[in-house]
Amino acid sequence: MSNRFQSLLDAQRENFLSDTTKSLDWRFEQLDRMERMLLENKDDWCAALYADFGKPPFEQMFEISVPTGVIKYYRDNLPSLIAPEPVAIPKGLEATGNRGVIYKEPYGVTLVIGPFNAPILLLLDPAIAALAAGNTVVLKPANTTPATAALFQKLVPQYFSPENVTVVTGGRAEITELLELPFDFIFFTGSSAVGKVVMRAAAEHLTPVILELGGQNPTIVDATANLEIAVDRIAWGHNAISGQWCIAPGFVCVHQSVADLFVEHLKTSIRRMYGSDPQQSPDFARMITTHDAARVASYILPDKVVIGGRSDIAARYVEPTILYPSDWSDPALQQEIFGPVLPVLTYDDIDTLLMTIKRMPKPLATYIFSKDQAVVDKILGSLSFGGGCVNQTNLHCWIDTLPFGGVGASGMGKYYGKAGFDALSNRKAMLIGNPDVDLDVFPPYAGKDIAKSLSVFG
Known part of the structure; x- marks a missing residue:
């Protein structure tokens, strides 16, 4: 044929x-x-x-x-x-x-x-x-x-x-x-x-x-992060294109000492960007198909919704949603969400968190929000991912001096x-050779100083 x-x-x-x-x-x-x-x-x-x-x-x-x-x-x-x-x-x-x-x-x-x-x-x-x-x-x-x-x-x-x-x-x-x-x-x-x-x-x-x-991209927010700036960058990075962005933050792990405050700031940021009814916002895209809208809506656990949670499958709409406190066993943590549903988890020990993330498939991106360079260095040295940002999200992939791509x-x-x-x-x-200078590296080898002959390659 x-x-x-x-x-x-x-x-x-x-x-x-x-x-x-x-x-x-x-x-x-x-x-x-x-x-x-x-x-x-x-x-x-x-x-x-x-x-x-x-x-x-x-x-x-x-x-x-x-x-x-x-x-x-x-x-x-x-x-x-x-x-x-x-x-x-x-x-x-x-x-x-x-x-x-x-x-x-x-x-x-x-x-x-x-x-x-x-x-x-x-x-x-x-x-x-x-x-x-x-x-x-x-x-x-x-x-x-x-x-x-x-x-x-x-x-x-x-x-x-x-x-x-x-x-x-x-x-x-x-x-x-x-x-x-x-x-x-x-x-x-x-x-x-x-x-x-x-x-x-x-x-x-x-x-x-x-x-x-793609993959489920981690975002780590430690206790030193500027929360008011971090939430705007995370809210935009996650909800642009209705979350259908391969480099979108897939879930957020926040130090337990600032987690409640982080979530309150994040809710405020989402309302400021998309209003009280994001379905009417001119700045919020739709899911690509009704199938994908239904898939993403199925990840929403009503008892964990702190903002959002509504959907209109026929209109290919899922509201920007935060699930908190999320758990590693939740449906939204089992695959790339590729939609505007964001699980927020807490952690208290960075080493335990990094070991959990390292056991997951290697992501396309990772985002770190911290003012502690030692924490940043620890995360960068421990996790494998395609690329990412410190105290930013998403923007790394449009800078022509930064190679973009995944791993694993x-x-x-x-x-x-x-x-x-x-x-x-x-x-x-x-290798462009000199046509007029001989290299004494050819047989017969008897009587040759082999070390001297091979020294030209050293």
Whole structure:
């Protein structure tokens, strides 16, 4: 049975094999086209995001401004990123006129599969890195954001030649068929369950992958934290996109001496952000499906609700909710919530808490609120996670000097800025020899001073 997308792959591969995509001019042109596609259709993008799940204006513009910022980074830095990179080699080899150089070459045809929660940003950021590195790109937007996917299907052919960038829409059947093909690189952002499917498919062709997955992200608040500032950052970090953010604080562990006060401040912060009826707030998004709304609502234990707790499944609405005091056995602590329900637990001994968290799957992010550097250092030295913040939440993933990605169950591979360029490039290591100076390392070995011969490598 023929694959519907084989011709698409073949056209991009032929284009790549021509070496066209390796030029600086080609890369700049693709970045310019991407920027124009975003900025010239800004209102349409925002309208699609609102149609799909009620994204508020600030979160809509975030999806435009972040990719255009990434484009600017690559436009400013591409010449130096592309340039061959001299590296140190053993002094003996260097003394005989040899030198080490790393060349950066693109992988080839790259499949980028995006998620629903930031359907523009998290599809295009990897694509922008791929194009900057000289790869062609096949875009697969999420099928659960139909308005945004339809806009991609409409606009991509208007701005790009299909042998450079093209788009495939659809659901599971289309993804399954795409994954049957021998892409040169696959970049997937989404759930751990689908990430495993992607990795199994990639293994059939030994295709390298970056998997940006998720997890239940811990937030630790100790007794020294500035609670009034911490709660605003946690409330926003958790409830933006209605909690459907892979880097959202998943649960909060607060030192028992300040836990009650923390919860009171957090309740005040949520009311200030979203009002007494968040369903009417223009700043609070909806769940992506009724199924997800029902799933998240099922985590709400009425006897632990201190604010929120209401839901309207048909309207895909779950109210921002705090569960306190929560327990490690509660339903909301058994998986990534991916919704606006926040369990708050207490702790009294940091070592016991860290051991509990270390036994959980490694998260994508961790957040620490403390003024005690010794506590911060202890947490950072003990826990393994993709990245995070101290006395902030969420913002680390949009800074181009900070590689972003997961570890263990939360993913593999890093991208963003230079890390993104490097991740989508094969770093080809080369030893450039001196054609006129002999190295006495060849047979016959009898009578040779072996140690002297090998000293050039030391």
